Amino acid sequence: MAWVRLSEAEKVYIAHGVQEDLRQDGRSCEDYRCIEVETDVVSNTSGSARVKLGHTDILVGIKAEMGTPKLERPHEGCVEFFVDCSANAAPEFEGRGGEELGTEIANTLYRMFNNESSLDLKALCISQAEHCWILYVDVLLLECGGNLFDAISIGVKAALFNTRIPKVRILEDEEGSKEIELSDDPYDCIRLNVENVPCIITLSKIGHRHVVDATLQEEACTLASLLVSVTSKGLLTGMKKVGKGSLDPESIFEMIETGKRVGKAVHVSLQEILNKEESLGKQRQKVGFLG
Amino acid sequence: MPGDSRRIRGPEESRCPLLYALPESPQAPEQARTEPRPLYARAGLLSQAKGSAYIETGGGGGGTKVLSGASGPREAERRDGPGLRGARLVCEFRWAPFARLGPRCGVGTALERELSLALQESLEPAVRLERYPRAQIHVWVLVLEDRGSAFASALSAASLALADAGIEMYDVVVGCALSRGPGGCLLLDPSDRDEGRPKSGGCLTLALMPALNQVCGLLCNGEWTEESLSQAVRLCMEGCHRLYPVLQQCLVRATKRKISVPQSGPA
Numbered sequence: 001m002a003w004v005r006l007s008e009a010e011k012v013y014i015a016h017g018v019q020e021d022l023r024q025d026g027r028s029c030e031d032y033r034c035i036e037v038e039t040d041v042v043s044n045t046s047g048s049a050r051v052k053l054g055h056t057d058i059l060v061g062i063k064a065e066m067g068t069p070k071l072e073r074p075h076e077g078c079v080e081f082f083v084d085c086s087a088n089a090a091p092e093f094e095g096r097g098g099e100e101l102g103t104e105i106a107n108t109l110y111r112m113f114n115n116e117s118s119l120d121l122k123a124l125c126i127s128q129a130e131h132c133w134i135l136y137v138d139v140l141l142l143e144c145g146g147n148l149f150d151a152i153s154i155g156v157k158a159a160l161f162n163t164r165i166p167k168v169r170i171l172e173d174e175e176g177s178k179e180i181e182l183s184d185d186p187y188d189c190i191r192l193n194v195e196n197v198p199c200i201i202t203l204s205k206i207g208h209r210h211v212v213d214a215t216l217q218e219e220a221c222t223l224a225s226l227l228v229s230v231t232s233k234g235l236l237t238g239m240k241k242v243g244k245g246s247l248d249p250e251s252i253f254e255m256i257e258t259g260k261r262v263g264k265a266v267h268v269s270l271q272e273i274l275n276k277e278e279s280l281g282k283q284r285q286k287v288g289f290l291g
Numbered sequence: 292m293p294g295d296s297r298r299i300r301g302p303e304e305s306r307c308p309l310l311y312a313l314p315e316s317p318q319a320p321e322q323a324r325t326e327p328r329p330l331y332a333r334a335g336l337l338s339q340a341k342g343s344a345y346i347e348t349g350g351g352g353g354g355t356k357v358l359s360g361a362s363g364p365r366e367a368e369r370r371d372g373p374g375l376r377g378a379r380l381v382c383e384f385r386w387a388p389f390a391r392l393g394p395r396c397g398v399g400t401a402l403e404r405e406l407s408l409a410l411q412e413s414l415e416p417a418v419r420l421e422r423y424p425r426a427q428i429h430v431w432v433l434v435l436e437d438r439g440s441a442f443a444s445a446l447s448a449a450s451l452a453l454a455d456a457g458i459e460m461y462d463v464v465v466g467c468a469l470s471r472g473p474g475g476c477l478l479l480d481p482s483d484r485d486e487g488r489p490k491s492g493g494c495l496t497l498a499l500m501p502a503l504n505q506v507c508g509l510l511c512n513g514e515w516t517e518e519s520l521s522q523a524v525r526l527c528m529e530g531c532h533r534l535y536p537v538l539q540q541c542l543v544r545a546t547k548r549k550i551s552v553p554q555s556g557p558a
Contacts, residue, residue: 071306072310074310103401103404107401107402107404107405108405110401111512112512114513115493115513115514116514117514129306224416226509234516234517237512237513237514237515238511238512238513239495239509239510239511239520240510240511241412241413241506241507241508241509241510242412243412244412244415245416246505246506246507247507247509248504249504249505249506249524249525249528252506252509253521253524256520256521257517260517
């Protein structure tokens with residue numbers, strides 16, 4: 001990952017600030033940086049979103065392709081995650097350097113989406129055991145400024161909200177042979193229910209307290225952090241400890257509680273923004289990549 | 292007869308046979324289980340590895356069998372990155388191809404890579420890496436038979452192997468798993484039947500250093516409420532504390548065996 005190197009004095013300064021609930025940029029321990037979200041930024045995708053969180057810059061594109069359902073789940077479509085760490089984000093990512101981080105993030109996303117309620121995969125099935133929609137979620141890391149997991153999960157949720165899958169019908173003739181018919185109207189689409197799509201909240205332990213949305217400098221002071229994935233209803237769909245440190249049991253319970261509270265708030269404001277953007281419709285001025 | 296690997300000799304279309312199996316008969320309402328299954332541990336059984344351990348849990352009718360080995364410290368191959376000040380811990384977690392029910396599982400799957408990383412991050416807090424600058428320590432874990440809670444056993448086995456190899460550590464890492472049954476009851480140390488239920492609410496694996504009371508690894512999926520998750524973490528910690536003496540005794544036995552060998556030599 002794009003690391004920064006800090007001297008001991010800088011680390012002590014950050015840790016003391018966190019102790020006093022006042023961080024370098026003036027935030028308190030449970031404050032996020034300003035998040036910018038824009039959907040429908042790439043025209044060649046079924047759904048896309050771009051998220052800027054401080055200096056972290058994420059582009060998510062979703063392509064829906066037709067495929068065959070998995071053998072053990074014939075009634076469901078599937079979602080595939082792929083995270084690409086561009087060398088623009090950090091020179092270490094050049095060549096295959098970003099692969100390790102990319103698979104780590106993709107595996108975490110699989111883990112957090114691996115439950116019944118996150119996404120209604122049954123809605124992606126076209127005909128049982130024969131055809132289904134496969135959603136390829138491609139995450140592109142354009143810039144690293146700390147807190148990748150949260151930014152990526154927000155981007156994935158926004159892109160899933162934006163995703164439109166063309167409506168298809170199955171026609172069956174007398175001999176029983178089936179044919180897939182695509183609707184003539186390009187605006188005739190199905191949309192996904194993203195109500196239960198989780199967001200990941202990373203809680204980084206600094207000193208005796210934990211902070212959300214750590215910057216790169218703060219991440220350098222963190223020995224262990226806890227990823228908690230929270231749905232808008234406050235259900236937890238996954239948890240994972242990352243980093244080379246260990247955690248006190250009591251602080252884990254506190255972190256779960258904070259994660260749930262902060263996660264719910266993030267979901268509320270994200271949904272509000274997405275709805276607002278949607279209501280603007282075609283008149284919305286696209287910011288794109290120059291904003 | 293060596294087959295032509297390029298030719299697929301199976302039928303073009305196939306279905307999973309389990310889909311046609313009769314649905315499981317509704318069992319008696321499940322009891323919450325708060326005790327881990329019996330565990331057998333033995334350290335120092337491989338002659339070629341510097342340290343090794345074997346753990347078997349579950350017993351009757353086939354249990355989870357995990358074999359682990361450790362080697363090092365040896366000179367690091369990669370000299371870049373943050374490993375300069377302390378040793379690099381390299382972990383590998385694998386299932387044997389025949390370890391699980393159902394079809395043979397492939398090698399190097401995404402899950403194995405994820406769990407290898409989780410294993411590394413769970414063991415790092417326990418090992419005194421700063422005592423071995425510019426070195427690397429290898430730990431590998433092979434699951435011979437998976438009858439549930441394989442990763443939890445792997446955590447314990449890997450830390451036993453490290454301790455047996457004489458690597459300086461703060462504490463032994465004990466792993467414990469838990470799954471939430473269909474009715475919401477919590478089952479400590481689930482079997483593969485409990486884990487594999489489709490409606491199962493979720494699984495949690497926790498790694499604890501009992502003497503220091505520090506959680507060094509946590510991995511969980513499924514759907515949880517805050518209360519059930521907190522309760523699950525507490526139960527797992529209790530489970531780890533119960534297993535701790537067994538692992539300690541196993542290390543003591545292994546050390547005694549090692550010490551007695553030179554005495555029986557040319558006296």
